[in-house]
Amino acid sequence: MQDFATDAAEIIAREKHRVGRRRFLLGAAALGIAPSLVRRSLAAVPEVVLCNWGGDAMKAFAEAFVAPYEKATGGKLVLDGSGPSNGKMRAMVEAKHVTWDICDSGVAGIGELGPRGMLEPIDYTVVDRNRILPEFGYEFGVVNYMFSTVMAWDTKVVKTTPTLADFFDLKKFPGKRMLRKDSQAMLELALMADGVAPDKLYPLDLDRAMRKISAIKSELLYWDTGAQSQNLLRSGEVSMGWLWHTRANLLKLETKGGIDWSFAGGLVQPGLWVVPKGNPAGKQAMVAIASMQDPAGQVTLLGAMGNGPGNPQAASMVPDALQAVDPGTPANLAVQAKINAAWYQANYGTALKAYLDMISS
Amino acid sequence: MAARGDRAAFVLLVTPALLLSLAFYFWPLSQVLWISVTEPSPGLGNYAQLFTSASIAHMLATTLRICAVTTVVTLVLGYVVAYALVHARPLIQRAMMIGVLLPLWVSVLVRAFAWIALLRREGVVNSVLLAGGLIDRPLPMIWNEFGVILGMTHYMLPYAILPLAVQMRQIDSALSAAARGLGAGAFETFWRVFLPLSLPGLVGAGVLVLIFSLGFYVTPVLLGGGRTLMVAEYISLQILELLRWGTGTMLATTLVLTILLALGVLSRLVDLRQLFGAK
Numbered sequence: 001m002q003d004f005a006t007d008a009a010e011i012i013a014r015e016k017h018r019v020g021r022r023r024f025l026l027g028a029a030a031l032g033i034a035p036s037l038v039r040r041s042l043a044a045v046p047e048v049v050l051c052n053w054g055g056d057a058m059k060a061f062a063e064a065f066v067a068p069y070e071k072a073t074g075g076k077l078v079l080d081g082s083g084p085s086n087g088k089m090r091a092m093v094e095a096k097h098v099t100w101d102i103c104d105s106g107v108a109g110i111g112e113l114g115p116r117g118m119l120e121p122i123d124y125t126v127v128d129r130n131r132i133l134p135e136f137g138y139e140f141g142v143v144n145y146m147f148s149t150v151m152a153w154d155t156k157v158v159k160t161t162p163t164l165a166d167f168f169d170l171k172k173f174p175g176k177r178m179l180r181k182d183s184q185a186m187l188e189l190a191l192m193a194d195g196v197a198p199d200k201l202y203p204l205d206l207d208r209a210m211r212k213i214s215a216i217k218s219e220l221l222y223w224d225t226g227a228q229s230q231n232l233l234r235s236g237e238v239s240m241g242w243l244w245h246t247r248a249n250l251l252k253l254e255t256k257g258g259i260d261w262s263f264a265g266g267l268v269q270p271g272l273w274v275v276p277k278g279n280p281a282g283k284q285a286m287v288a289i290a291s292m293q294d295p296a297g298q299v300t301l302l303g304a305m306g307n308g309p310g311n312p313q314a315a316s317m318v319p320d321a322l323q324a325v326d327p328g329t330p331a332n333l334a335v336q337a338k339i340n341a342a343w344y345q346a347n348y349g350t351a352l353k354a355y356l357d358m359i360s361s
Numbered sequence: 362m363a364a365r366g367d368r369a370a371f372v373l374l375v376t377p378a379l380l381l382s383l384a385f386y387f388w389p390l391s392q393v394l395w396i397s398v399t400e401p402s403p404g405l406g407n408y409a410q411l412f413t414s415a416s417i418a419h420m421l422a423t424t425l426r427i428c429a430v431t432t433v434v435t436l437v438l439g440y441v442v443a444y445a446l447v448h449a450r451p452l453i454q455r456a457m458m459i460g461v462l463l464p465l466w467v468s469v470l471v472r473a474f475a476w477i478a479l480l481r482r483e484g485v486v487n488s489v490l491l492a493g494g495l496i497d498r499p500l501p502m503i504w505n506e507f508g509v510i511l512g513m514t515h516y517m518l519p520y521a522i523l524p525l526a527v528q529m530r531q532i533d534s535a536l537s538a539a540a541r542g543l544g545a546g547a548f549e550t551f552w553r554v555f556l557p558l559s560l561p562g563l564v565g566a567g568v569l570v571l572i573f574s575l576g577f578y579v580t581p582v583l584l585g586g587g588r589t590l591m592v593a594e595y596i597s598l599q600i601l602e603l604l605r606w607g608t609g610t611m612l613a614t615t616l617v618l619t620i621l622l623a624l625g626v627l628s629r630l631v632d633l634r635q636l637f638g639a640k
Contacts, residue, residue, distance in 0.1 A: 087601035112604045181587040221504050222587025236483050237504075349603050356598075357416045360423065360590040 004147050004244055005104045005271055006083065007226030008305045009057035011246055045075030046281040048288045052104040054081025060304035064297040069288055077288055086112050089276050093118045098278045101285040105141065105274045108184065111345040113274065114140035120275040126286040131293040131311045133328075135338050141272035142289060145298065145307035148268050148327040148336060149185035152248040152261035157239040164193035164265040167240055168216055175239025178232050179213070181222040183355035184348070185267045186213070188337055189242055192265055198337035206351060210358050222359060233259050246306035249325050266336040268327050270310065302326055390617070393610045400607035407611035417595075417612075424591045427506060427581070428574035431513045435570050436563060438514070439521030443562075446522070447529045465519050473583040476512050477503060504586025512580040520573060521566040528562025561631040568627040572620050592616060 048069075052061055058081050069077045082088075084103035090113065092098045103109070113119050119140040129137055136143035153162055158173045166172055167189075179186050187209040188201055194212045196205070213220070221238055223229035229243040230251055248261035273292070275285045292298075298309035299317050308328040309318070318326050326332060397407050410417050446457045464472065479485045480502040487499040502508060532555060540550040578593040585591075592612060599609030627633065 085601045086604050090604055090606075108602065112602070116604070179587075224582055224587065235481060237481055349605070352603065353416060356590055357419065360588055361419060 002225040003106060003108070004226075004269070005057075005106065006053040007244065008147075008246060008307055009053040009055040009081070010226060011250065011305065045073055046284045047076040047078060048101045048281045048284050049078045049080055049099060050102045050104075050288070051080045051082060051084040051100040053083045057081070057305065060301055064300040064304070065292045068294060068297055069291040072291055073287065075284065075288075084109075089113055089274075090116070090118055093277050096278060098276050098280060100276055101279040101281040102288060103274050103276060104144065105272050107141075107269060107272065107339055107341045107344045108348055109274055110138055110141040110272060110341060111348045113276075114138075115345060118277050120277055120279060120285070122273075122275070122289070123283065123286040126283070127290045128293055131295075131313060133310075133312055133338075135340075136270040136272075136310065138272070138341055141274045141341075143270040143310035144273045144292065145271045145301060145310050146268055146328045147271060147307060148245040148263060148266040148332075149180070149189065149242055150245045150248050150261050150263055150266035151189070151240065151242055152233060152251060152259055153240045154233065154236065154238075155258055155260050156236075161260075161262065161264075162240065164189060165195075167193055167242075168212065170216060170219060173239055176219050176221055176237060177216060178221050178223060178229065178238040178241030178243070179359075180229070180242065181224050181356075181359070183351045184344070185269065185339070186242060186355070187351060188267045188339070189265065192337065201337055202340040202343045204343060204347070204351070206347075206354055210354060214358055217359070220359070245325065245327055249306060262335075263327065263332045264335045266327070267339055268333065268336050269339045270341075271307065394614050396606050397610035397614045400610075407607045408615075410608060410611065411615065417608075420590050420592060420595050423589060424575065427509055427513070427589065427591065428571055428577075431510050431517060431574050432567055432571045434510065434514050435517045435521045436567055439518055439525055439566060440559075440563065442518070443522045443525035443529055446526050461519050461522050464515070469516060469579050470583075472515060473512055473580050476508065476515070476584060480508065480511075503584050504588070506585070506589055508584040508586070509581045509589050512584045513574060513577055516577075516580060517570045517573060521570050524566045524569060525559070525562045528565070529559050532558045565627060565631045565633075568623050572623055575616060575620065 050061070050065070052058070058079050061079055066077045066079065069075070080100065084100060084105060086105075086109055089100075089103060089105075089109075092100070105113075110119065121139050122137070122142045124137065127137075127142055132143050136146075151162070151164065151167060153173075154175070157175050158166075162173065167177060187204050187206070190209045190212045191201055191205060192198060194208060196208075221232055223232060223241075223243065226244055226247045229241060230247045232238050233241050233243075233251055234255065245261070245263065245266070248259075251259040252261060273289050275289075279285055281288075293311050295309060295311045295314035295317055298311055298314045299319075299322075301307050302309055302314075302318065302322055306325060308326045309315070310328070312328065315326075315329050318329065323329055323331075327336070398405065400407075411421075412418075442457070442461070446454055446461075449457060477484070481487070482499045486502065487496075490496045491499065502511075536558070537550050537554055540554045541547075545553065576593050577591060578597070581589050581591045582594055596609045596612050596616075599605045599612070624633075
């Protein structure tokens with residue numbers, strides 16, 4: 001299953017620079033091995049290795065985060081694009097051979113790895129709580145950027161701006177519907193469509209969400225990768241779908257409004273920095289995280305990848321053209337619900353299993 | 362003396378390969394087995410899920426159903442092609458062989474996307490049928506089990522055709538001629554002479570296709586529309602996302618054992634070395 005960070009890396013690789021696949025893979029491979037080849041210096045500031053999902057996200061991260069950090073601290077921040085999946089982090093921690101200091105993860109990451117004791121707690125004496133939304137600072141992870149799951153629709157079929165409830169009205173708007181093959185955000189949007197207030201979502205009523213979704217099960221298609229979600233809408237396979245705002249926006253741009261979307265009724269989710277247990281640079285990882293809270297770098301990332309700044313103070317620096325696609329501006333936040341990571345920590349496994357059972361039966 | 366020297370040389374030649382597979386194949390595999398009986402707690406708890414978990418049972422049933430249908434369809438189609446191939450003139454045979462081998466070199470991803478382009482709602486096939494007035498609404502040909510089985514069968518056909526053709530080539534054509542000479546009709550000759558003689562090839566190809574099908578990942582993910590959850594995807598989900606390594610390794614071990622069992626049965630029925638063209 002693909003997660004948001006992987007997809008963001010893919011978008012930038014394809015849309016911004018159109019690098020060849022070969023070069024892309026070569027680059028990722030080279031960068032993936034590079035950190036292990038670099039001998040850790042004995043200088044006062046230990047080198048910090050940040051693992052993300054590769055591709056041209058490497059370039060965006062380098063510009064947004066690496067340069068400012070190195071300038072401010074004199075230390076080194078090395079990017080590794082080999083993709084910190086939960087499975088890989090666990091394998092590293094259990095083998096007591098951790099090579100990453102900071103990983104680009106999410107709610108499912110802290111939910112699965114945190115309770116198993118595989119993450120270092122975030123040190124909020126170093127990382128500034130005033131530079132994040134209070135909801136998105138957790139014990140084992142802190143917001144890095146924000147993204148949303150939103151509704152998009154084909155304007156050939158859906159001629160007026162639809163509500164979430166319309167998603168389930170096959171008579172009003174014919175055509176198939178598209179969901180993600182992962183319960184995260186799908187359950188929340190289904191419950192809101194069923195009339196649950198955005199601030200009363202948690203604890204999620206699993207049965208109610210499943211009932212709502214399975215009522216139109218025969219008309220549902222499910223996407224696995226971000227690119228797939230874009231394809232299904234673009235090629236007319238579905239008339240409405242729930243997908244990441246970055247992909248929805250690309251669709252709107254490339255179809256010149258033929259596919260439209262809105263933050264209204266969406267779910268904001270944080271991309272999270274996590275630190276694997278026993279990371280080589282120790283506390284310096286927290287210093288690097290704090291440095292990356294600087295709004296300027298986060299706005300750079302928004303411009304390059306569409307990932308919204310995790311620091312609310314960045315809002316005033318976001319150029320007008322990007323305001324509409326930034327999930328974290330006050331106006332956009334006001335019409336969306338926010339994910340609750342605590343619920344995921346206790347229930348993600350169960351929810352995902354129930355969801356997959358429902359769609360595959 | 363010479364025999365002993367040969368033997369030593371043989372051992373010497375085989376040892377590096379054996380050590381390599383021990384270090385890089387059997388050792389990691391044994392760890393998979395180890396995790397499956399130690400996590401989250403020692404014992405066979407993970408294996409009990411095979412009988413107690415409704416979702417695993419459902420997923421395995423889906424996997425087996427799709428693999429069984431794929432195998433049967435592949436065998437029928439593969440048999441027809443192999444039969445035509447071995448009975449064709451040499452030039453045609455060569456052309457057919459290229460036709461069979463060519464898809465083998467095309468990536469499984471590319472093939473899945475080709476099927477999507479052909480079969481989707483506004484795809485080539487539906488457009489032609491709609492324009493010709495043969496149907497009045499698009500046929501649902503992908504994003505379901507039909508699409509998965511179609512894609513998998515397409516992938517598996519060479520693996521059925523090649524062993525079948527090898528087996529059929531070894532059938533003495535004089536036998537069929539003799540049957541005809543003794544008064545059997547064309548069908549009877551095929552049914553009572555050719556088919557029984559080609560049976561080992563059929564069994565071999567069947568087991569081969571079944572084994573390959575069991576581990577299929579890409580095609581079901583791309584053509585199944587998210588609705589067909591098969592064992593390979595289920596394992597990857599458990600290992601990479603949910604960190605339920607006990608469940609994931611248990612299913613992986615079960616898959617490997619099933620395949621070994623199938624190979625064991627196969628080796629009883631047919632000569633493996635002959636089947637894979639090593640003899």
